[in-house]
Amino acid sequence: MAKREFDRDDDVGRVAANDTGTLGKAIAVLELVSTAQTPLRFTEILALSGQPRGTLHRHLSHLVEEGLLNLAPDLRYEPGMRLLKFASNAWAKNQFRTVAEPHLKTLHERTGETVHLGILHGQEIIYLDKVESRQAVRMNSQIGNASPVYCTGVGKAALSVLPQKRLDDLMAQFSFHSYTPTTHRSASELMAELLMVRRVGYAFDREEHESGIRCVAAPIDAPRHGIVAGVSVTGPAYRVAMEQLEIWAVVVKEAAHAIERDVEVRLGPGR
Amino acid sequence: MAKREFDRDDDVGRVAANDTGTLGKAIAVLELVSTAQTPLRFTEILALSGQPRGTLHRHLSHLVEEGLLNLAPDLRYEPGMRLLKFASNAWAKNQFRTVAEPHLKTLHERTGETVHLGILHGQEIIYLDKVESRQAVRMNSQIGNASPVYCTGVGKAALSVLPQKRLDDLMAQFSFHSYTPTTHRSASELMAELLMVRRVGYAFDREEHESGIRCVAAPIDAPRHGIVAGVSVTGPAYRVAMEQLEIWAVVVKEAAHAIERDVEVRLGPGR
DNA sequence: AAATCATGTTCCAATATTTGGAATCAATAA
DNA sequence: TTATTGATTCCAAATATTGGAACATGATTT
Numbered sequence: 141m142a143k144r145e146f147d148r149d150d151d152v153g154r155v156a157a158n159d160t161g162t163l164g165k166a167i168a169v170l171e172l173v174s175t176a177q178t179p180l181r182f183t184e185i186l187a188l189s190g191q192p193r194g195t196l197h198r199h200l201s202h203l204v205e206e207g208l209l210n211l212a213p214d215l216r217y218e219p220g221m222r223l224l225k226f227a228s229n230a231w232a233k234n235q236f237r238t239v240a241e242p243h244l245k246t247l248h249e250r251t252g253e254t255v256h257l258g259i260l261h262g263q264e265i266i267y268l269d270k271v272e273s274r275q276a277v278r279m280n281s282q283i284g285n286a287s288p289v290y291c292t293g294v295g296k297a298a299l300s301v302l303p304q305k306r307l308d309d310l311m312a313q314f315s316f317h318s319y320t321p322t323t324h325r326s327a328s329e330l331m332a333e334l335l336m337v338r339r340v341g342y343a344f345d346r347e348e349h350e351s352g353i354r355c356v357a358a359p360i361d362a363p364r365h366g367i368v369a370g371v372s373v374t375g376p377a378y379r380v381a382m383e384q385l386e387i388w389a390v391v392v393k394e395a396a397h398a399i400e401r402d403v404e405v406r407l408g409p410g411r
Numbered sequence: 412m413a414k415r416e417f418d419r420d421d422d423v424g425r426v427a428a429n430d431t432g433t434l435g436k437a438i439a440v441l442e443l444v445s446t447a448q449t450p451l452r453f454t455e456i457l458a459l460s461g462q463p464r465g466t467l468h469r470h471l472s473h474l475v476e477e478g479l480l481n482l483a484p485d486l487r488y489e490p491g492m493r494l495l496k497f498a499s500n501a502w503a504k505n506q507f508r509t510v511a512e513p514h515l516k517t518l519h520e521r522t523g524e525t526v527h528l529g530i531l532h533g534q535e536i537i538y539l540d541k542v543e544s545r546q547a548v549r550m551n552s553q554i555g556n557a558s559p560v561y562c563t564g565v566g567k568a569a570l571s572v573l574p575q576k577r578l579d580d581l582m583a584q585f586s587f588h589s590y591t592p593t594t595h596r597s598a599s600e601l602m603a604e605l606l607m608v609r610r611v612g613y614a615f616d617r618e619e620h621e622s623g624i625r626c627v628a629a630p631i632d633a634p635r636h637g638i639v640a641g642v643s644v645t646g647p648a649y650r651v652a653m654e655q656l657e658i659w660a661v662v663v664k665e666a667a668h669a670i671e672r673d674v675e676v677r678l679g680p681g682r
Numbered sequence: 683a684a685a686t687c688a689t690g691t692t693c694c695a696a697t698a699t700t701t702g703g704a705a706t707c708a709a710t711a712a
Numbered sequence: 713t714t715a716t717t718g719a720t721t722c723c724a725a726a727t728a729t730t731g732g733a734a735c736a737t738g739a740t741t742t
Contacts, residue, residue: 160473161699162433162729167477174500182690192731197691202431206438207532213637213681215690219501221532224539227498228555229445230490261478261492268495284499366484410484432728433700453719463702468720486719 165191169199170208174223179216227284236367237268239406240360240399244271244371247395251388253375256282256355258294260302260368263313265295268369290314290330291323293345293357294370297396299330300337301361301368307334323348342389344382345372352377356385358396362403364410371395436462440470441479445494450487498555507638508539510677511631511670515542515642518666522659524646527553527626529565531573531639534584536566539640561585561601562594564616564628565641568667570601571608572632572639578605594619613660615653616643623648627656629667633674635681642666 158164172189173180180188186196200217203209207222231237240257248255254272258265264286289295289310299307311327324330337343345355357372373388429435443460444451451459457467471488474480478493502508511528519526525543529536535557560566560581570578582598595601608614616626628643644659 160476163437163470163473164477165729166434167479170497174497174504177504179506183688193690194692194731194733195729196731198729199434201691202434205431206435208438210637213635214679218506219497219504221501221530221537221539223494223497223501224537224555225532225535225557226441226445226490226494226555228557230492230494231555233445233448233490235450235489259492261496264496266492266495268492284495284497284502286496286499364484366481408485436700454717464719465702465704465721466700467702469700472720 166199166203169196170203173200173203173209173217174219179212179218181216185217231268231283234268235407236362236365236369236403239402240371241269243395243398243402244269247371247373247391248272250391251373253373253380256294256357256372256374258287258292258298258370258372260289260295260298260370261286263289263310265289265292265298265370267294287349288314288317290316291319291345291348293343293355293372293374296330296334296337296343296345297357297359297370297372298368300334300343301359319349320347320351322346340389341393343370344385345374346382347377354380354382354385356389356392358389358393360396360399360403362400362407362410365403365407367403371399436466437470437474440467441474444471444474444480444488445490450483450489452487456488502539502554505539506678507633507636507640507674510673511642512540514666514670514673515540517669518642518644518662519543521662522644524644524651527565527628527643527645529558529563529569529641529643531560531566531569531641532557534560534581536560536563536569536641538565558620559585559588561587562590562616562619564614564626564643564645567601567605567608567614567616568628568630568641568643569639571605571614572630590620591618591622593617611660612664614641615656616645617653618648625651625653625656627660627663629660629664631667631670631674633671633678633681636674636678637681638674642670 158168160167169185169189169191173185182197182200185200186193189196191199200209200211204211204217204220207220210218210220212218236259237257244255244257248271254270256267257269258267265288267282267285267287270282287295289299299310302310311330314327314330316325317323318325324333333343342356342358345353345357347354353374354377355372355374357370360367360369360371371392373385373392429439431438440456440460440462444456453468453471456471457464460467462470471480471482475482475488475491478491481489481491483489507530508528515526515528519542525541527538528540529538536559538553538556538558541553558566560570570581573581582601585598585601587596588594589596595604604614613627613629616624616628618625624645625648626643626645628641631638631640631642642663644656644663
């Protein structure tokens with residue numbers, strides 16, 4: 141009926157219109173290649189990206205020349221070494237991580253289980269650091285790893301301290317993929333838990349992201365530094381009962397608060 | 412005298428003419444910011460980059476929007492979390508690293524000291540993995556770290572297997588910064604050692620990069636996969652005598668050869 | 683040996699983006 | 713209120729990107 145006279149893209153329903161020009165397009169290609177399970181040939185990337193041949197070829201060439209991608213002798217494109225170099229810098233110099241580090245160690249000593257520090261980035265949690273006793277599993281497996289917010293302890297803890305407006309905007313974008321039988325399946329279900337998390341100040345992950353893995357997490361909120369994050373203690377379900385997590389919740393919250401305080405002290409008053 | 416009629420940029424004396432267009436310029440800004448010791452303000456970056464205000468501002472905005480940089484509330488730019496995410500992928504999926512991993516563990520068991528896997532990238536060695544017993548130092552300190560080739564064990568080992576032509580091209584670019592009293596100071600000095608390394612098949616680092624740190628390394632050459640790399644065993648000078656390194660040279664070489672073989676077997680014949 | 687096919691690379695005029703100096707805005711100090 | 717410093721926005725001119733088509737290469741088939 142309404143003739144839609146105002147057809148220019150409004151805020152409503154706008155599908156992530158990339159406004160980052162050439163850079164954005166190149167990074168999209170980089171993302172595509174570096175997310176792939178194995179190195180990709182040109183034609184494969186062509187099919188996946190939907191870009192025209194010429195354009196795609198130039199983007200790939202530029203990325204290779206910059207060291208962000210590597211072109212192996214068998215003509216397959218794979219992530220470049222320079223990505224590691226960038227990340228190494230980012231990690232080593234991250235001030236928030238530096239400040240949090242001793243508190244993570246303390247928390248690990250108190251609980252004996254693996255401790256994670258994760259930061260909210262878009263609709264994901266990116267793990268900035270971890271401390272674990274035995275390096276049974278691969279050392280750095282978690283660092284830099286991105287997980288959904290809605291099914292991780294750190295994620296839910298972080299969400300719980302967001303202003304309602306920002307929370308609503310975020311939740312509207314979630315897809316609620318069911319990783320396990322206990323993964324939340326809807327915004328209302330998640331919101332119900334977040335209300336609880338806000339009250340008690342900590343969040344559980346009841347095997348919601350990975351079967352057999354439980355955790356308890358507390359939020360770290362440093363709005364003056366633009367940081368929304370969380371600490372957690374994680375363990376295998378067979379060894380760590382929910383009752384144990386309830387007990388640890390106290391020390392996890394203490395760690396989170398200590399980090400919040402230290403951020404204020406060591407990183408200055410912020411804005 | 413000669414009127415330089417052919418003035419277009421020849422191969423000679425060409426100063427790294429970036430041919431990667433907009434991407435290259437943006438990444439240069441990213442590099443600048445992510446290499447800085449602390450987060451930088453707009454004006455500081457302006458001075459360091461030498462770019463015009465408008466241009467720089469747009470580059471920074473795009474990088475921020477892409478998550479490659481973060482703009483803190485105090486208007487300082489710092490490395491963005493997405494860099495970690497990219498690297499996490501690059502690291503986890505790197506096939507060469509996956510293949511080498513078990514051999515690194517074996518080598519660690521045999522020597523009891525820290526083992527590194529580094530890959531040649533431009534004129535640097537980028538550390539892809541490490542295995543160490545006690546996580547006394549920061550866990551991931553080394554991974555992704557870039558060090559000069561001419562003063563590291565892995566670096567010299569890698570150089571020793573390069574075709575002379577490529578080696579000459581590379582060496583012409585070295586700056587030979589003297590990190591310690593034993594750092595090589597010239598191409599001829601380095602070349603003399605490389606001749607020796609070629610003969611014996613392993614290289615030492617006699618506290619050339621960092622005082623008090625020694626290592627012995629062996630080259631990994633997989634030309635069909637475009638990989639030039641090295642493994643090393645590193646230890647503190649007070650605990651590890653040069654004689655000990657001489658002894659370990661044998662097992663380090665064995666590890667390197669085992670990795671070379673496994674690359675052929677597990678990664679296929681290559682090109 | 684010639685033809686066919688699959689894949690990767692290069693070309694270049696039309697088009698969209700970047701460029702960068704100058705104007706504007708914002709916050710703080712004098 | 714008026715400087716001052718720093719960040720942001722503007723927009724016509726300069727430049728890089730775009731993408732369809734032609735070309736190159738190498739393997740496979742006829």
